[in-house]
Amino acid sequence: VVWVEQNNPQGTGHAVQLAAPFVDKNSSVLILVGDAPLIEFDDLQKLTQYKQAVLSAEMQNPFGYGRIIKNSENQIEAIVEEKDASQQQKQISEINSGIILAESENLQSWIQQIDNNNAQGEYYLTDVIGLGFKNNQPFSAVTVRDNRSIKGINDRVQLSECETILQTKYRKHLMLSGVSMPHPKTVEIRGQLTCGQDIEIDTGVIFEGDNEIADNVSIGAYSIIKNCKLGKNTRIAPHSMLENVITKGDCDIGPFARLRPGTVIGEKAKVGNFVETKKTTIGYNSKASHLTYLGDSEIGDNVNIGAGTITCNYDGVNKFKTIIEDDVFIGSDTQLVAPVTVGKGATIGAGTTLTKNAESGKLTLSRARQKTIDGWQKPKKQ
Template sequence: MSLEIIILAAGKGTRMCSTLPKVLHKIAGKSMLGHVIECARKLTPQKIHVVVGHGAELVKEQFVADDLNFVIQEQQLGTGHAVATAVPYVNADNVLILYGDVPLIEENTLRALLQKVQVKSLGLLTVTLTDPTGYGRIIRDQKGNVVAIVEQKDASESQKQITEGNTGILALPSEPLKKWLSQLSNKNTQGEYYLTDIIAMAVADSYTIVTNQPQSEMEVQGANDRIQLAQLERFYQLRAAQQLMKQGVSLIDPHRFDLRGEIVVGSDIEIDINVILEGKVVIEDNVSIGANCIIKNSILRKGVVIKPNSHIDGAILGEESDVGPFARLRPGTILHENTHVGNFVELKNTSLGNYSKVGHLTYLGDTEVGSYCNIGAGTITCNYDGVNKYKTILGNEVFIGSNSSLVAPVVIGDAATTAAGSTITRDVAANSLAIGRAQQIQKDNWQKPKPNK
């Protein structure tokens, strides 16, 4: 049967004490609403209807997509009223109702609920809580059948003792839903139209209420303030850490690890404390990542070693390359096999050939470095004239002396050497020594020093 999803995301979130709409506050680098939409899409609905109110334009700007229909709830008059604003746009047989501030709901939980919904039945996700304060209580008859939901503020003292709470997540046929919504009343303590009142209406119409529960109560926990937001963040991160460890990743301390994106991993990977992975990251076999590293939108090939306090963003690291400590690789950086980037080195839009080394205190921008090169400490490429960027190209087996400035555009030929402290402003021929301390001198057919016996 066809399915459409309604996500309620109109709340202001007063307790967040923020001008940002509540559903745009982030868990693991992604907005709460973003998490819910991502989960909803996995169910392949025909359409997703997002009910927005406070900060509607800001929400819509962040989630423009063909499969999303935004519905404005001008006044926030309760969950029943919110669903009623979206229902006229629903054409599918069944409807699933989700919440934009319940970000950790899982696909498997929702699929299990949907599978229970048959003819003349309504699916309700409930949760058994150690402390159900604030939740609507599930009222069952003597046979265990759900007959109603009573909100906390309207519950009697005996009803408040019930530990089975309502998550608000419903799966049900669309046609009777439209009828029940039209019959809702706001004669209650809050003066709102409760979506939960349709449960009693469904029972009166001889519908069976089928229930299912999530594996953890945190999966259906909403975030109404920053304390709850932080609790959800840590639960998400610990769950992500546990999943990675099951795949062969060793985390020195799973409680000090953060994943803020998507990751593909091999086996025998070791990650030290306080590592943050952002965006799309691929980590192949036998990679080691030191403490306090940030890795974003990058690929780490087999055997890569990243030493502590390094930042990797938009880079590809070849097999057996090593980086850091305190290194920064910016977007467009490619390290080929067995390369070395040392402490306080920054590379941007730079390719480093096989077995080449950049040991210390160096900046290379818009640079192509061949194989078996050595870049001395304090070297910089002067790639920007204030308006335009230019390239620096180094051939194979080039040796750059310490404290050299390579003024782009410049090409340094194979096996050439620049003397320490030189400013190189013109191309350097292969197999030559360039000295640019005062006036650049080139010695052709210069023989490199050989190791002492």
């Protein structure tokens, strides 16, 4: 790739004058515009079937665009810019998209012959079209399939309009491919989204990055899914946020769950409301139903983690790992101070602060002895 900088912008023709010497004379040159991101591959492919051609469009309101002037044989004689057009020429509805295909040898010759004797004092690339006609090598006009594809961006309003067009196109393709969206206008796809069949995406869901969603997945309202791979029959309740997460399938997440990078959720597992995970693997049929933080953890199969459980993985300098083996029951309000391992089939009593490994198949708890004080009275306000 050769980059050529136009330090002193003097029009589109001037830009091509600077770049033309770097192009092989025996090739074809496709000139694109940098402010029209919606152009479709099929239109460009159709353009390349011609020796020399201009991508055009029929506009109900052609204001602001260069008009394509044709002769009786449908050959392009010239392209006249809006500011240079006569009142009669302004009535023409076929406009120039700015995208041109030309033979390199012709282009390099003609581009040096253009001048800036026009209303804007610029070198117009479109003047090359007239030179082609005068040299008996006229350009053909190839009409785009969808006029919206050549829409240019000059400000943030137009940027938003183009984004809306692109999002509508994405959503339509997904719905025709087996995805249900009750309110499609509210769904945002900011990256690549690959979907299976019979997927349900509710209101306000945002996809970011590269996401892959298998069959029969449902995603609740106002969830954010970023760089995730969701297995078959994954169910995500509303207001959940997943980033760099893998689900093995047939699992439940949310509502209000936050799954951070490195989280892997096994089949039949559940991560409920107000649960946060990070670099954590949760095994088959294991559950953390509510109000829990699981960081740097390996959790086996058939594990139940009570509300308020926290893996204390950070000592202020380093991160440490918590390992919870199969068939473990963790009581509510437990703190697991890593590095620590809870053996297979162990039970951890509610309110425990676990600082040492818990033995398999046994009950482990650390808790201050409960006392009832006889004769105690509430203090009275003085």
